Amino acid sequence: MQKIFDEVSSLDKKCYDKFSLSEDLLMEHAALALKCEVNNKIKSYNSTILIVCGVGNNGADGLALARLLQDEYLNIIVYTPFEVKSKMAKLQLERLKLLGVNTTNSLRKVFDIDCVVDSLFGSGLNKPLKKEAIDILEKINSIEAYKIACDIPSGVDNNGEIKNSAFKADVTVTMGALKTSLLTDGAKEFTGIIKKANLGLSSSCYENQTDMYLLEQKDLKLPFRDNINTHKGNYGHACVVIGCKKGAGVIASSAAFSFGAGLVTAIVHEELQLPYYIMQSHNLPSNVTAIALGMGLGLYDKNELKKILNTNVAKVIDADLFYEKLLLDYLNQEIVLTPHPKEFCSLLKLTKLADIDIDTLQSNRFKYVKLFCKKYPKVTLLLKGANVIISQNNKVYVNCLGTSALSKGGSGDVLSGLIVALLAQGYSFLQSAINASLAHTLAAKNFKSNNYALNPEDLIEGIKNL
Ligand SMILES: NC(=O)C1=CN([C@@H]2O[C@H](COP(=O)(O)OP(=O)(O)OC[C@H]3O[C@@H](n4cnc5c(N)ncnc54)[C@H](O)[C@@H]3O)[C@@H](O)[C@H]2O)[C@@H](O)CC1
Numbered sequence: 001m002q003k004i005f006d007e008v009s010s011l012d013k014k015c016y017d018k019f020s021l022s023e024d025l026l027m028e029h030a031a032l033a034l035k036c037e038v039n040n041k042i043k044s045y046n047s048t049i050l051i052v053c054g055v056g057n058n059g060a061d062g063l064a065l066a067r068l069l070q071d072e073y074l075n076i077i078v079y080t081p082f083e084v085k086s087k088m089a090k091l092q093l094e095r096l097k098l099l100g101v102n103t104t105n106s107l108r109k110v111f112d113i114d115c116v117v118d119s120l121f122g123s124g125l126n127k128p129l130k131k132e133a134i135d136i137l138e139k140i141n142s143i144e145a146y147k148i149a150c151d152i153p154s155g156v157d158n159n160g161e162i163k164n165s166a167f168k169a170d171v172t173v174t175m176g177a178l179k180t181s182l183l184t185d186g187a188k189e190f191t192g193i194i195k196k197a198n199l200g201l202s203s204s205c206y207e208n209q210t211d212m213y214l215l216e217q218k219d220l221k222l223p224f225r226d227n228i229n230t231h232k233g234n235y236g237h238a239c240v241v242i243g244c245k246k247g248a249g250v251i252a253s254s255a256a257f258s259f260g261a262g263l264v265t266a267i268v269h270e271e272l273q274l275p276y277y278i279m280q281s282h283n284l285p286s287n288v289t290a291i292a293l294g295m296g297l298g299l300y301d302k303n304e305l306k307k308i309l310n311t312n313v314a315k316v317i318d319a320d321l322f323y324e325k326l327l328l329d330y331l332n333q334e335i336v337l338t339p340h341p342k343e344f345c346s347l348l349k350l351t352k353l354a355d356i357d358i359d360t361l362q363s364n365r366f367k368y369v370k371l372f373c374k375k376y377p378k379v380t381l382l383l384k385g386a387n388v389i390i391s392q393n394n395k396v397y398v399n400c401l402g403t404s405a406l407s408k409g410g411s412g413d414v415l416s417g418l419i420v421a422l423l424a425q426g427y428s429f430l431q432s433a434i435n436a437s438l439a440h441t442l443a444a445k446n447f448k449s450n451n452y453a454l455n456p457e458d459l460i461e462g463i464k465n466l
């Protein structure tokens with residue numbers, strides 16, 4: 001798990017005030033981290049590196065990089081389209097001049113470039129881009145080369161929003177600590193792989209306390225069976241309520257069985273053709289330990305719903321239930337909710353927290369997740385998206401490991417099945433949501449066939465083999 005911060009200027013300030021590091025020293029480390037990234041990828045001396053430098057300290061990072069790369073590559077183009085403004089950018093430019101390095105303010109030749117470093121705008125981007133900047137970004141985006149963003153892809157603002165254009169990076173070397181702005185669904189299209197640069201201090205000294213964390217592959221804890229002398233009753237009894245769209249519940253049931261639940265029962269109105277290992281019943285069995293409810297539910301008798309919701313076992317709620325007022329009666333208890341953005345908008349409206357459209361939510365995912373979890377601190381909320389956000393009370397966890405292969409009907413049903421399996425086995429609400437989400441995304445990431453082809457069975461098969 002890595003810490004995430006909304007802003008890092010206070011952390012930079014701590015470096016100056018508490019540890020007596022200078023801005024110049026931090027910048028030198030930033031440039032060194034960029035140099036490492038270039039060197040790791042570009043091995044041939046006969047290469048051309050284009051460094052695009054803006055007017056502020058992000059540009060200054062690029063200018064310092066140009067100095068560090070001298071003599072390492074045949075051709076280093078230092079492109080400064082605008083007159084530099086910040087004190088550090090002026091100093092870095094002066095240092096380059098003293099070395100006899102020329103810069104250019106026009107970029108004609110955009111072929112035969114092996115690597116582009118984007119140091120146009122960083123955390124100081126505070127207004128929409130003008131045409132001139134948009135044209136530059138479009139021009140450098142069109143170059144076929146390895147693309148490195150310094151700190152944050154230019155055009156992505158501090159809320160992680162992209163107003164008109166942004167640099168499309170293969171890798172973003174972010175300075176000091178991970179920022180929320182890099183982890184929005186919108187930014188995911190532009191950041192590429194995110195790497196964190198050390199600015200001269202270990203993370204434990206540079207970073208402060210936070211309630212936000214980025215989940216990593218190594219955080220995954222699978223429900224391995226450590227004891228030998230066990231029986232099915234030791235692993236819980238998961239029940240999945242089958243609604244009108246029966247496939248959803250069937251997928252969830254299969255996923256639950258494959259993720260370790262000792263028994264899985266589908267709660268049905270009529271006998272269905274199900275895998276032989278999934279039991280069927282009209283009522284909840286007396287030994288139920290967790291329930292999944294909502295997927296493919298459609299129209300369902302309210303009294304039956306209430307009866308299921310009133311059963312005192314762990315529950316994961318999905319899909320159609322986010323449009324049901326009835327759910328409001330259960331938000332002050334421990335429960336896992338797994339809405340996608342449209343369903344979360346409905347939930348926000350039902351709870352009278354906000355009446356917003358999907359675009360507004362997507363631009364402010366963290367804000368609305370925090371708002372909801374503040375009002376309902378017992379709920380474990382998992383907001384689906386390109387980057388999944390999982391939150392309980394004031395803690396927020398982000399899972400960036402998902403891929404577009406998961407953008408399919410049935411993926412969410414698998415996730416609910418995984419969560420109910422862990423709940424049934426006695427894992428906590430938060431651990432169930434986190435580990436199910438990690439398993440879900442990692443299985444998709446490991447999928448070897450084309451990324452448009454993943455189906456729920458492939459996903460379940462992948463989860464079995466993590
Ligand atoms: N403070 C520190 O100690 C460190 C800062 N570092 C770098 O400094 C960067 C932040 O530097 P700055 O605060 O100078 O900010 P930026 O370099 O991101 O840019 C700020 C400048 O761009 C202008 N600007 C903002 N939006 C614009 C727009 N849409 N169109 C045209 N001009 C616009 C501003 O007026 C300002 O002059 C970080 O992203 C990071 O790369 C690193 O060197 C690490 C250490």
Ligand SMILES: [K+]
Pocket residue numbers: 058118119120121122149150151152153154
């Ligand atoms: K940048």
